[in-house]
Amino acid sequence: MPLSGGEQRAALMKALRAVDEGLVVDEDRAVDLSRDVCLDMRDGKDAATVRRHAKTRFEGATVPSLTDDRAADIVAAVRSSFCG
Template identity: 60%
Template sequence: MKRKTWVLVGAGILAFGGVLSLFQDDQEDTATAAPKPSATAPAKPAAEAAESATESGIPSPDAGQQAALTRALRTIDPGLVAKEERAVSRARDVCADIKGGKDAATVQRNTKSRYEGGSVPNLTDDQAADIVTAVKSSFCG
């Protein structure tokens, strides 16, 4: 009877060790995985961001220009800046169309397509034209 007990105990230890090794493998994978960006990571300095924007050929608004842009967008429709970072990214795309020499009708149509949906499901043509004006007057002149 003692022999059976020891066999069962040994089998239990082996099974428990196998389970532990599964967890240990997960921890090793996590430890060797690429580090995730920290929410508290320092932002790029303004000069570095401007340099990056210049390299891509698409202007990027500085802090004052971004504030003017978001104020103008809120005036058109508050939903346009529900996510400010996204609104600025879209504004940079509008600016790329302008700087790329696209005709006014195409710029306006693309602007409407970019900003329509989500918080602003039905953007009017007039609102799209106002967005183009806001982009031009704030940083893409």
């Protein structure tokens, strides 16, 4: 399971910021939500479910709505920078 400090956290913030600046307004929240995405993948959930959960988790507050494509971008960003 990923840790929330150091280079891994910085890489995650950079990757999520590239998707949408609003995703990282609250960095601690972004880390928590990203951990959940990693757990979904580790638990073997199918891609559509992981994407749907990411969309539900990250929508709201500073990112009022996300498209399915944006949710897929979030999953890719989390996978590549954080789930290790």
